[in-house]
Amino acid sequence: MNTDYFALLEKTLHYTKEYLDNIEAMPAFPEKASLDDLKQFEEPLPVAATQAARVIEALHTLGSKGTTAQTGGRYFGFVNGGLLPVAHAAQWLIDTWNQNSALYLMSPVASKLEDLCERWLAELFGLSKDTAAGLVTGSSNAIICALAAARNHICAKQGYDIKQNGLKNAPPIKIVTSEQAHSTVWTALSLLGFGVSEIDTAPVDDWGKIKLDKLPPLDANTILIIQAGNVVGGAYDPINELCDLAKKADAWVHIDGAFGLWAGASDKQSHLVKGIEKADSFSVDAHKTLNAAYDCGIVLCRNRQALTNAMQASGSYIPYSEERDNMLYTTEMSRRARGVVLWATLKHLGKTGIAALIDNLCAQTEDFADKLQNKGFVIINKPVFNQFIFKCELPEKTRQVLEAVQKSGVCWCGSGNWQGKPVIRVSVCSHRTTTADIDKSVAAFEKAYSYFSN
Numbered sequence: 001m002n003t004d005y006f007a008l009l010e011k012t013l014h015y016t017k018e019y020l021d022n023i024e025a026m027p028a029f030p031e032k033a034s035l036d037d038l039k040q041f042e043e044p045l046p047v048a049a050t051q052a053a054r055v056i057e058a059l060h061t062l063g064s065k066g067t068t069a070q071t072g073g074r075y076f077g078f079v080n081g082g083l084l085p086v087a088h089a090a091q092w093l094i095d096t097w098n099q100n101s102a103l104y105l106m107s108p109v110a111s112k113l114e115d116l117c118e119r120w121l122a123e124l125f126g127l128s129k130d131t132a133a134g135l136v137t138g139s140s141n142a143i144i145c146a147l148a149a150a151r152n153h154i155c156a157k158q159g160y161d162i163k164q165n166g167l168k169n170a171p172p173i174k175i176v177t178s179e180q181a182h183s184t185v186w187t188a189l190s191l192l193g194f195g196v197s198e199i200d201t202a203p204v205d206d207w208g209k210i211k212l213d214k215l216p217p218l219d220a221n222t223i224l225i226i227q228a229g230n231v232v233g234g235a236y237d238p239i240n241e242l243c244d245l246a247k248k249a250d251a252w253v254h255i256d257g258a259f260g261l262w263a264g265a266s267d268k269q270s271h272l273v274k275g276i277e278k279a280d281s282f283s284v285d286a287h288k289t290l291n292a293a294y295d296c297g298i299v300l301c302r303n304r305q306a307l308t309n310a311m312q313a314s315g316s317y318i319p320y321s322e323e324r325d326n327m328l329y330t331t332e333m334s335r336r337a338r339g340v341v342l343w344a345t346l347k348h349l350g351k352t353g354i355a356a357l358i359d360n361l362c363a364q365t366e367d368f369a370d371k372l373q374n375k376g377f378v379i380i381n382k383p384v385f386n387q388f389i390f391k392c393e394l395p396e397k398t399r400q401v402l403e404a405v406q407k408s409g410v411c412w413c414g415s416g417n418w419q420g421k422p423v424i425r426v427s428v429c430s431h432r433t434t435t436a437d438i439d440k441s442v443a444a445f446e447k448a449y450s451y452f453s454n
């Protein structure tokens, strides 16, 4: 039985090598012909079986070309992270194990390593030692977990058990969040029963930071949601000051730091997140800045009990143990052992390597912005962390240039809207990005820029 199995894996390793060997030559976004080829996947639900080797072969020949070159050095779209070899390899091994990491009894190793990740992350971000961590698909889910903990905790403070008695008669909870909160914050709030019209939005300045003097009043029933890293432009809210105001009011502070919380792991960048240890909960992604494999979101909560109270599921067949049961910290029960991949990444890089990874992303970002400015582009905000936005003098030209560069396949940047005008967004997220990648990308923008001038 294993002979065919191993042959399949060996073939897959071969495809993997081919893909990785080609990654720098590959267009950052698939060419039209490759996109058209995806149509070849179309067919009715097959009735007959297909050999596994044929399925994987089709996946490689049609599928690999249909990917964005995200693991290369010139994909700057969204805030999609690259992939460190150690994370890739660890991912392979856990696929081999196929562990369900919900309970200690289902996977002792997943429990052990997630426990370590929890401690290491608290130390890395400078949070209190007992901070709880849950590993989820991404920040979208981490925000839900954190805000559920916050909501339930505020109700409990007033003697109200929301799990038992529901939302309808719950004491009023005030939500304050930035005008510029990430869309996933709004989704999480709506899932938790908070409608848009019930939410107090905090006005922001020209860069997207909450204005301290315009902050709506906070009280002990408030959840204040702030951000470490705006997805358009990178701005960090004034975390230290906001946490102080919230603490005075006894409000709960959640920090959405999906990519930006990692600033806390670099001495050069940690000024951006000064004061985070005063917040109550956090959401952050290891698949973004850390370049660990998708999908690996993290919810961190200073009050362990608040998180586990909100998340705990029960059932006579669920045997919790004395060891860590990972499902206590998240909305998910069955799930892959993403903690093992996270552990491998943290262990491989160490504190120094993590800081070096982050510092390199930030340095490449600055270099990118400087070089574009030298070529006549308008850099709208000075780079913050790994993000900046830029444009041409005229909105129409910004659109044309971006479209031409995207089509060229040399690099891929996304579009954005800043104060009503189109902008080009850059997120430098891959450990593979080198100065040569920046130079090639700048040259592509320069070429498009001069083309449209004529």
Ligand SMILES: *Cc1c(COP(=O)(O)O)cnc(C)c1O
Binding pocket: 079, 137, 138, 139, 140, 141, 182, 184, 227, 229, 230, 231, 256, 257, 258, 259, 285, 297
């Ligand atoms: C990416 C991102 C999210 C959502 O995270 P996912 O991992 O995609 O679920 C939330 N907030 C910010 C600021 C982000 O950059």
